[in-house]
């Protein structure tokens with residue numbers, strides 16, 4: 585499932601690519617994903633609305649539209665959003681080619697990721713137009729092989745007060761997520777394993793299965809340790825590790841261990857530098873002990889039993 589760095593990558597891309605455009609039409613072959621409106625009503629409500637801003641809390645994406653409406657999207661397990669120029673008369677092989685030099689100058693050759701199989705499960709398309717920007721027409725296409733993703737269109741005020749949004753804990757990249765705040769959160773779960781607490785979206789939002797393993801390895805803390813046994817120094821180390829890992833992952837445009845792709849259809853890069861996640865049987869980068877896999881909260885957890893205590 586996309587976690588904070590992957591969703592942040594998508595949100596940053598969308599802010600660069602689609603703000604200022606007007607939604608002129610919408611297509612879907614899986615209207616069940618729209619949770620609060622019929623397809624007909626959704627189409628009617630979303631047409632002719634201008635895209636003002638794209639933001640995020642935890643793993644939830646909010647696209648603010650003109651006249652106080654917001655489009656709320658949760659990508660769930662396999663969802664990702666692709667932004668393509670709406671070219672109709674080009675051969676399929678050149679459609680939507682991406683010049684990778686625009687991706688932070690990392691690569692200069694042109695590669696079309698949109699034809700990759702993982703990007704081919706398109707179930708929803710928003711058609712966008714503008715006269716003020718180039719290209720004048722864009723499509724935002726929603727690829728989702730498992731079809732678990734969620735789409736809601738409603739008044740901005742109502743979206744912000746949806747039960748699943750209201751109950752979210754503070755986003756861990758929020759400026760208000762201070763060490764003091766983090767310590768207060770930990771105090772609420774003294775008897776729980778730290779590996780579970782990091783993933784509790786109602787306490788703090790954004791960290792999922794990949795990054796909890798990576799954060800705890802960097803902080804040298806065993807995932808099974810109970811909060812009450814963490815020293816003051818360990819709490820500080822853990823707090824710092826959250827930022828170090830997530831900032832690096834955002835810089836590297838997320839982790840593509842399976843379906844996650846950015847809005848160019850390209851994979852992230854953080855999977856190349858993972859230290860423990862899915863590294864069972866490999867040597868720890870710090871101490872060369874073999875990485876172990878265990879289960880915590882019904883999800884896999886990866887750690888080094890030598891340098892994590």
Ligand SMILES: [Zn+2]
Nearest residue numbers: 868871888891
């Ligand atoms: Zn180690």
